[in-house]
Every structure is written in C-alpha cells, then in structure tokens.
C-alpha cells in the first residue's frame with residue numbers, strides 16, 4: 001500500500017490543507033493499492049499565490065537560462081523512466097510497451113521544448129514596430145488520467161519555455177505517477193514557485209484554478225464536457241484557454257489500400273492505449289465493395305490481439321482504468337447492439353479467463369451508420385465501428401460528419417491521393433499510412449475537440465502574448 005500525503009507548493013513538499021483520502025487502484029486486479037490525500041481549494045489558492053510571487057523574476061529569465069532549466073528537468077525525469085513505467089502499468093494498466101513509451105515521452109517533451117527555444121525569436125519586427133512575445137502570467141495546467149505524466153511534463157515544458165509560472169492539477173487517479181514526476185522535477189532545482197503541483201478533485205481544485213483572477217492561462221486536457229465548463233468559468237476573468245478534448249477519429253481506408261496491411265493498422269489505431277486515447281481511430285470507413293474482405297481481416301486481427309496482463313509484452317490491450325470506465329464501455333456496447341449494429345468481434349462482459357480487473361473484450365461493430373450513438377460519441381475503450389462508403393466524396397463527408405476533429409487517418413497505396421483526401425478532412429492532425437507521433441508538430445482539435453494547439457512553436461505561443469512597441473524604429 002502506498003500513501004501519498006504531500007503536494008508540492010513553493011519549491012517544497014507540504015501536507016495539504018485538504019484532508020480527503022482517495023483510493024488508488026490497480027485496474028488489472030481492481031484492488032486498492034494506495035491512498036492519496038487530496039488537496040482542496042485552499043491548497044489551490046496557496047499554490048497560485050506561490051506561482052504569482054515567482055512570476056516577476058522568472059518571466060525575466062533569458063532564453064539560455066530556461067533552456068538550461070528544461071535540460072535539467074529532462075535529465076531528472078529521464079532518470080526516473082523505469083520507475084515511471086512501473087507506475088503507469090500498476091496505476092493505469094497500460095501494456096508495458098505503451099507504458100514505456102509514455103514514460104519516455106514524459107521526459108522527451110522537456111528536451112523538445114529546450115530544442116525549440118534554441119531557434120525561437122521572442123523579439124521580431126512588424127513594419128516599424130518591435131513585437132515582443134511576452135509570457136502571460138500564472139498558468140493552470142490540468143491533466144487527465146490517460147496520459148498524466150506526459151501531459152504534466154508537456155504542459156509544464158511549454159509554460160517554462162515561455163517564462164510562465166504554473167499550478168498543475170494532475171488527475172486525482174494518477175497520484176503515484178505524479179509523485180515520481182514531482183520528485184524528479186524538484187531535483188532539477190528550479191526557483192521556488194515556478195511550478196506547483198496540487199493533486200485534488202476537478203470540481204474543487206480544478207474549478208478553483210479555472211476561476212481564480214490571478215491565473216492568466218488554462219491549459220486543459222480532458223473531456224469535452226469539463227472543457228466547456230472551464231471555458232465558461234475562465235470567461236469571467238478572460239483567461240487565455242487551450243483545450244485538448246475528445247475525439248471520434250475516422251480511419252479512412254481508400255479503395256486502393258493494401259488491406260492486409262491497412263486493416264491491422266486501422267485496428268491498432270482504434271485500440272491504442274487500450275482504446276483510452278483521445279486520438280483513437282474509432283470510426284473505420286471502408287469502401288462498400290471491399291467490406292467482406294475488411295470484415296474477414298478485422299476478425300482475424302482481433303483474434304490475434306492479446307488482452308490481459310499489462311506486464312506481458314505480448315499484451316496489446318490492458319484493463320480500463322476504473323470501474324466507471326468499465327461500466328461506460330459496457331453501456332456503449334449494449335447501445336450498439338440495441339441500435340442495430342452487428343457485432344463482428346467481442347461484445348459485452350469480460351474476456352474469457354479474465355475474471356478480476358476491469359478488462360473488456362476488444363469489440364468491432366459492422367453495419368454501423370454514422371448517425372448511430374457508437375459512431376457519434378466518444379466511448380474511450382476498445383470499441384470500433386466499421387462504416388461503409390460508396391465513393392471518395394462520401395468517405396470525406398462521413399469523416400467530417402462529426403462534432404469532433406482531433407485526428408484522422410488515411411490509408412492508401414497512393415500517397416498523392418491520400419494527401420489530397422487529407423487536405424479535405426477537418427482535423428488537427430491527419431496521419432497517412434502511419435501511427436507515429438510528431439512532437440514538433442502542433443497538436444489539437446477542430447470543433448468540439450478543443451481550442452488551440454500544443455507542441456512546437458504553436459504550443460509555446462499559447463503561453464505568450466504579442467506586444468508591439470512602436471516608435472523605436474524609424475523605418
């Protein structure tokens with residue numbers, strides 16, 4: 001049993017004012033593995049005050065000082081990768097290969113920000129004006145459980161690169177990962193108050209941060225419903241807001257695709273991170289005249305997808321993070337059946353032989369219409385919907401017929417054609433014949449998938465305000 005009873009304010013580990021104890025679970029066993037003492041709104045206010053005190057001097061640090069800090073933070077987090085991998089498996093249930101990637105990603109985003117800063121100009125010219133990119137102030141950074149360490153480090157990296165100080169509100173369900181990351185960040189020896197980390201409930205700590213007048217910026221990753229509530233409460237104090245929200249990403253398999261490669265790739269896109277990924281490709285759009293082939297390949301691919309012990313290197317799908325998430329996935333599978341979609345693989349209940357833990361059966365529905373609930377709402381589990389189209393124009397129309405627009409995939413053996421299709425899809429990212437991540441490219445969504453972008457110079461500028469100074473240049 002682990003007990004985590006400290007938060008991090010003003011450069012020190014302190015006991016929270018809040019006294020609620022929250023159970024932490026191992027999702028593979030559904031057993032309690034520890035407890036975290038949660039911060040409350042008073043802790044949030046103390047953290048914001050510390051960040052506010054640190055801002056005047058931190059915002060004036062120069063680029064080289066911040067590059068140096070980011071490199072120290074990277075080295076410190078990188079040194080804890082093994083421990084972090086273990087925590088991600090134990091506390092979140094990610095399969096080991098995914099967990100290792102997540103832990104490495106948490107470190108590498110800090111180095112990416114340092115590299116970006118090397119070539120970023122904070123001062124430019126626009127006509128006769130000098131344009132200075134000025135840090136916004138105190139930033140509130142709120143993360144979800146499905147990639148907690150990565151989002152803490154990614155958001156913090158951009159804030160630090162920009163010269164903002166921060167209050168991080170990690171997911172309350174990821175306290176073990178948060179503790180490891182916080183210890184590492186502390187070891188990097190940044191000035192007190194530059195970052196503060198307060199684990200607490202969203203409706204108390206998160207809400208206090210998003211309403212507080214001394215917070216200038218919110219960067220939030222999580223559900224669309226909570227994102228909208230943050231946008232509303234931030235409006236009162238006109239905070240700058242970056243929202244990374246949900247998705248219902250299409251995987252467009254063009255009729256020239258090599259299906260033997262494309263179908264397993266489409267399934268991987270849908271089942272990534274055990275289906276608990278905002279970027280999961282959950283709507284598989286396939287040409288009507290190749291449906292039978294797709295179904296047969298998909299059935300085989302699901303049979304070969306191992307669900308179970310996240311520590312087994314052959315496991316592709318681990319458990320859902322919580323009972324609530326397990327129930328949610330079951331509910332959507334039932335809705336799919338009730339609305340008339342046909343089960344091609346999987347279905348309700350637990351996979352055979354997995355009686356403990358929050359495991360679900362990897363599920364593929366076919367005969368899905370894009371108007372069905374399972375094609376419109378984010379399920380956040382390994383549940384895919386095969387939808388047919390007649391021609392390319394209809395494929396694009398279905399791909400775009402969604403409230404979301406976070407990511408899309410186009411699979412084809414003709415790169416130029418795939419590129420042309422990609423140009424007509426409304427999504428923040430379109431991946432052609434790949435599932436690879438590009439940390440230097442902007443990330444974020446169209447429509448209900450969010451506002452703004454993270455990563456690269458777009459992500460950095462989300463923490464900066466341009467200021468034009470006129471009268472210093474004659475021409």
Ligand code: NAD
Pocket residue numbers: 142143144145146147169170171172200201202203205206207210221222223224226227229230243244245246247277278378380406445449450
């Ligand atoms: P969530 O919205 O329930 O919670 C996210 C965070 O917000 C948590 O830290 C939570 O405590 C906090 N929160 C909850 N209520 C709040 C409030 N009223 N005010 C302020 N903060 C509050 O999401 P989740 O269940 O943790 O994560 C799953 C969701 O996140 C999915 O919808 C998924 O698509 C989305 N997500 C999006 C991205 C992306 O980059 N677009 C990445 C990962 C996850």
